[in-house]
Each structure stands twice: as C-alpha cells, then as structure tokens.
Amino acid sequence: MLLNKYLDINPEVAAALAAGKPVVALESTIISHGMPYPQNVETALNVERIIRENGAVPATIAIIGGRLKAGLSAEEIEYFGKKGLGITKASRRDLAVLCARGEDGATTVTTTMIIAHMAGIKIFATGGIGGVHRGAETTMDISADLEELGQTPVMVVCAGAKSILDLGLTLEYLETKGVPVIGYGTEELPAFYTRKSGFKVDYRIDTPEELAAAFVAQQELGMKGGMLVTNPIPEEYAMPLDTINAAIEQALRECEEKGIHGKETTPFLLARVAELTGGNSLASNIRLVYNNAALAAKTAVACKNL
Ligand code: PSU
Numbered sequence: 497m498l499l500n501k502y503l504d505i506n507p508e509v510a511a512a513l514a515a516g517k518p519v520v521a522l523e524s525t526i527i528s529h530g531m532p533y534p535q536n537v538e539t540a541l542n543v544e545r546i547i548r549e550n551g552a553v554p555a556t557i558a559i560i561g562g563r564l565k566a567g568l569s570a571e572e573i574e575y576f577g578k579k580g581l582g583i584t585k586a587s588r589r590d591l592a593v594l595c596a597r598g599e600d601g602a603t604t605v606t607t608t609m610i611i612a613h614m615a616g617i618k619i620f621a622t623g624g625i626g627g628v629h630r631g632a633e634t635t636m637d638i639s640a641d642l643e644e645l646g647q648t649p650v651m652v653v654c655a656g657a658k659s660i661l662d663l664g665l666t667l668e669y670l671e672t673k674g675v676p677v678i679g680y681g682t683e684e685l686p687a688f689y690t691r692k693s694g695f696k697v698d699y700r701i702d703t704p705e706e707l708a709a710a711f712v713a714q715q716e717l718g719m720k721g722g723m724l725v726t727n728p729i730p731e732e733y734a735m736p737l738d739t740i741n742a743a744i745e746q747a748l749r750e751c752e753e754k755g756i757h758g759k760e761t762t763p764f765l766l767a768r769v770a771e772l773t774g775g776n777s778l779a780s781n782i783r784l785v786y787n788n789a790a791l792a793a794k795t796a797v798a799c800k801n802l
C-alpha cells in the first residue's frame with residue numbers, strides 16, 4: 497500500500513490494518529481543547545480501553561512534530577492533555593503549514609477524518625461534531641467538519657451536536673452535502689447533553705450490524721462522502737434541558753460580547769458551558785464519549801463480519 501510520506505501509523509495499528517482487523521480512529525482536539533486536564537487524559541485512555549474491550553484496536557490521531565500520527569502512545573496522549581489549549585487546533589487549512597514547519601496539531605473531526613482515511617481507517621468515534629453556528633447567515637461560521645463529511649469516506653459516531661449550534665441549519669447543510677444522518681435507536685437528532693433536539697434524523701438504525709451494512713453499501717456504491725451516526729447519551733447521564741439551555745444562552749451572549757470568532761468560538765463555548773454547569777456536564781460528556789466508542793468498535797467489528 498502506498499502511504500503518505502507525512503503519515504506514521506503506529507506498529508499495533510499497522511499490524512491490525514494489515515491483518516484486516518477492526519480499527520477505530522479517535523480525535524485529539526477533544527483531548528486538548530474539549531476537556532480539562534487531567535480528566536481529558538483519563539478519558540482518552542479509557543476510550544482506548546473500551547474500544548479494545550469491544551474487539552477493535554484504537555488509533556488516536558494527532559500531528560506531532562509535523563508528522564501525521566495514526567495511533568498515539570500513552571505518553572503522547574498525556575502530552576496533548578497537559579499542553580491543552582497550547583496545542584494548535586488543526587483543521588484542514590492548517591495541515592500543510594504544520595507539516596512543513598514540523599509543528600504539533602490537535603486534530604478536529606475534519607483532520608481526524610483526513611488522516612484516518614489516509615491510513616485506511618474507516619470508523620471514527622468522538623463526542624460532538626462542529627456544525628453551522630447560530631447567526632451563520634451573517635458570520636458564515638460553518639465548521640469544516642460538515643464539508644469533510646461531504647467528501648471523505650469515514651463513518652463518524654458522535655452524540656449529535658450541541659445546541660451552541662443551529663441544529664436545523666446543520667442538518668440542512670449535511671443534506672446538501674449528501675451526508676446520511678443516522679439516529680442510533682432513535683428518530684430524533686440527539687443534542688449531545690440531551691437525547692432530544694426536536695429535529696428528525698434521516699434514518700433510524702438499531703444495531704451495529706445494520707450500521708455496518710449501510711456503511712459498506714455506501715462504500716460499494718463508490719460514494720465519496722462519510723456517514724454521520726448520532727448516538728444519544730445514555731438516559732442516566734443526560735442533563736436537564738433547562739440547565740443546559742440556560743448555560744448555552746449565557747455562553748453565546750458572552751462569546752458575542754467578547755468578540756470571539758473563528759477557530760476560538762467552539763473551544764470558548766465548550767469551556768464556558770462546562771464551567772457554567774459545573775462538574776455535571778463534564779461527567780455527562782465523558783459518559784457519552786464512552787458510549788460512542790463502544791458503538792464504533794462494535795460497528796467496526798460488524799463491518800469485518802459482513
Ligand atoms: N464539539 C464538541 N466537542 C468538541 C468539538 C466540537 O462538542 O470537542 C471539537 C471537535 O474537534 C470538532 C471541532 O471537530 O471542535 C469543531 O471546531 P469548529 O467549530 O471550529 O470547526
């Protein structure tokens with residue numbers, strides 16, 4: 497297989513891919529920008545363990561010293577977690593310069609999809625994706641994650657999107673890009689901390705086997721884009737709607753008052769919502785990531801058994 501000259505696949509991941517074993521990709525922005533230290537490192541390591549327990553090999557993805565890494569060591573995960581916001585958040589537009597300069601980058605959903613695809617990994621688990629921001633009709637702030645889902649053939653398993661975003665416009669954008677939005681065991685788009693959003697997904701699918709069948713059909717059809725699986729947070733960890741909505745409204749107001757924009761918007765909103773809701777939202781966030789990791793691993797296994 498001809499691999500990219502900037503790509504390093506760690507030995508365990510490379511062996512699994514060569515043997516046709518299931519592999520699940522994980523992003524690193526969730527570690528550096530999505531959660532505080534040390535819970536971020538603890539969560540990232542637990543996620544890897546959960547993927548193994550469910551029969552797949554984890555490949556946490558990041559950029560280290562200008563190298564695109566598929567599979568990190570525990571020490572590298574610790575480094576990303578500790579350095580946190582000091583690591584460059586790397587989206588598609590950042591890859592070339594970071595590689596040329598030999599710098600580090602935390603991969604978002606977008607760049608994790610790009611690197612997973614380069615490495616031959618088809619399934620990726622995360623917490624939430626970026627989307628169309630509220631007010632995008634004037635700011636034009638639309639996450640590159642949606643464009644990537646429209647062009648890179650990787651399945652992304654998430655817990656929906658937070659209502660810091662305009663969920664209705666996010667679904668419209670995904671429809672335009674031809675991305676199937678699947679609800680796992682639900683007809684309603686989950687909104688990360690809550691199981692419901694008031695918006696419908698395109699299809700409800702109830703088993704990893706059926707997810708695998710849909711994804712394999714998409715590949716066999718030669719469709720270029722990805723597939724978005726939205727997996728609701730387990731009932732017992734869901735947040736009360738009023739608490740979360742009040743925090744989101746306040747965070748959005750502060751974001752506007754402070755004039756925060758561009759790539760800082762999402763990390764600011766995530767951190768502010770987490771602060772305003774205290775430890776509860778962090779606990780929910782961690783649990784939904786575990787839930788997505790397990791589903792992604794089961795689906796990766798099911799893809800191999802088809
Ligand atoms: N949403 C979350 N948690 C996250 C992110 C988004 O609930 O950690 C991160 C992901 O890495 C996602 C990125 O790909 O933020 C999107 O950033 P932006 O909106 O700047 O495209």
Ligand code: MN
Nearest residue numbers: 637638639758
């Ligand atoms: Mn943006």
